[in-house]
Amino acid sequence: MTSLFAIVDCNNFYASCERVFNPALNGRPVVVLSNNDGCIIALSNEAKALGIKMGTPYFQARPQLEKDGVAVFSSNYELYGDMSRRVVETLQQFTPNLEVYSIDESFLDLGDFYKIDLQSYAKTIKETVFQWTGIPVAVGVATTKTLAKVANRLSKKSTKADGVLVLTDERHIEAALKRTDVGSVWGIGRRYATKLAGLGIHTAWDLRNVTDGFAKKHLTVVGLRTVKELRGESCMELEHMPPAKQNICTSRSFGETLTELTDLEEALATHTVRCAMKLRKQKSCAGVITVFLMTNRFTEQHYYYSRTIKLDSPTSSELDLLRHATRALKQLYRPGLQYKKAGVIVSDIVPANQVQLSLLSSQNTERDTKLMHVLDDLREKYGNKFVKYGVQGTGKKWQLKEEHISACYTTDLSGLLKVG
């Protein structure tokens, strides 16, 4: 029984989301910026054609963006998250065996679909998603996830394929792998690509033909799996239910550099609350909390300052976590430093129902748990800003720079009032 996977990948996802609600942008170059309007993280095809590169700092690209009339957006994750959900719901019409791999990619298990015409089936998926959501996607089909990724990538490059490529024929696979740089293979990053080039491996086809021993020696067991997948031997299963996260991190750069303890406290308190909410959402508790502060990593050698605290017993209460985060911050803080970013990481994560309570704290814990339920419900109904702590402050100073944010078309009803 051979496996069969499709990967559905949204084209230039964030840029496409902006377009869905602003059709005047069709045919125009569009870019989307990272948090704080820092870097370019998404480009429409027209923007790519202008030679603009992913990851370029906004301030560097700005002259060209203005000259070429590129539409620029701050990232709007509320909008992208909602559009992502719509795409997934559409895909679920095709199969329940689906893995949401990232905000803009899903794997579909087509294990039993060999008998059907895969080419026209994949085309139907693509057309349906566009019809229902307005998001253009590309579909790659193959016997392993890694080969499906290759197919997906090539489907976007060929006008003949037009966003749909089924890669099951051995001759086609060979041709496809010969046309794929080794660095474009899923699992081979920049470092490995450079290393492999030094060893005479330049294409995906070269990589497919190395020995197992070579792969393991130079790329570890992870790379060996990639090589096997290129040969058509499926080593990566579909993951229906993503496992609970083992670390959860919430961090942001500040809109401007901060020096005062109280400003840092406000920012960190907000990150801590969000971290606790993520923790509770996956029904976990954390045994360790780390607070970090960063100064300018581009100009200073020592820019990362962190403090890790082991908790008496794992918790998901933001009251507990706030107390420890504040204590850690006070130990970390040095007057006179120009801080650019702060964050909270919780780790040593265990399922909430497995937490052993220490006898002394159990009464508090029970009360906290009830309180957290109430807070989560209120935030669900009225939004995150509805319930805030004094220590979170007004946030004016540290909040993100978002000079080009679009409206939350899909979730924000107040937008309708403004228009009407």
Add this chain to the structure above:
DNA sequence: TCTGGGGTCCTAGGACCC
């Protein structure tokens, strides 16, 4: 002046134990 955020997995080496 400006340069994102949030994750995973593997390996090597040191600490520690018997």
Add this chain to the structure above:
DNA sequence: TCTGGGGTCCTAGGACCC
């Protein structure tokens, strides 16, 4: 002077993904 060997746990660092 000499100072085994094997197992486990933890951490830091390095690689990758979107």
